[in-house]
Amino acid sequence: MLSPEAKCSFCRREAVARIAYAKLLLCEEHYIEYIRNKVRRTILRYNLANRGDKILLAVSGGKDSLTLLDIMYALSQEMRFSVAVLHIDLGIEGYSEQLKHSVESHTQKLGVPLITLSLRDILGVTLPQLSKRSRRPPCSVCGIVKRYLMNACAIESGATAVATGHTADDVIAYAIKSFILQDYSSLSKLVPKTKALQGAISRIRPLYEVYERETLLYSVLKRLPFHHGMCPYVVRNSLERHVKRFFNQIEELFPSTKISFLRRLAKHAETLTPVETERKSIRTCDVCGLIASDHKCSFCKVTESAVGMPLGREVRDYISSMVKEIWS
Amino acid sequence: MVIKVRIVPENKEVEVRGGNRRVRELLKELGLSLEEAVVVKNGRVVLDDEVVKDGESVEVLLAVSGG
Structure with a gap:
């Protein structure tokens, strides 16, 4: 029997984490250091951030994004790049308030600049209302709104990249889902860093090799004020959820499968894709000037169908007035 | 006697x-793999090999994202 006497592989303290793929047992302090080092190595391996960069962190208030904030803040001091936080308040009753509180609490503690964009303030409607009025599923509208606001906020603030808290498990789930659906073009987007295009900022995923269980344990051990709740609109029986469960069983039986998968995905994603075909369909929105696959971007289309006019341009102007001197 | 489990x-x-x-x-009895949860006993994170005794209570924190 190992525990409760199991000791850290680096010191004599009590172990709280087993890293099966690295054959390590770690105490609280060495676990936190290990995860931070993992993110640092990912940044260096995939050239995600350089000295002088201005990185906008998209933080929802859950365990993954608060881990992203906590680690990127620490690394920004050491690697000499700047960070600011963007939080999008979707106005989902009984859920969004708690997430907002989590983000405010940790940004305040670290002293990181915070931009909060409330859908109610910028569009006059909440996410559930936007979904209802545009007759689209909440998760689809949520994705469109978040991607648009992250990109717009990064462009208007002069950021060099947007960082999201997508974990290894998220990327693997999207990749396998794309394979199951034979949607190879989506695979090209599942890289640690997407290139900037006209009307679109570069997106980076510093938690690319960090497992979801690892962000949970990091958040628990560091006592981050994360909101551990479920969005009321979450689809519990989604293909992604089944894929995550399946891959977690594989990882338990064959530790490090996730990392091997992701390293090869990062290497081959773009070559697997009919990139030229995709690029031809990329253009800018006639209304707001940001990236689109049609004459109007999805955000302008959704807002037009929900409130009667495309609001991309207005939203960009609103954000522009909010983010002045955010990096100073 | 039983082991009381609260799933979060x-x-x-x-x-x-x-x-x-x-x-x-x-x-495993709860249908979860080691990759899917963190287990806390008396406010302390416990390793997968630790024994939970009859009569004790634990919290199982699920790792799958909520949003």
């Missing part, structure tokens, strides 16, 4: 009978 964020309470068992066995 589902806020589900489960009672497991059949005596002492290791954390990994407990998770």
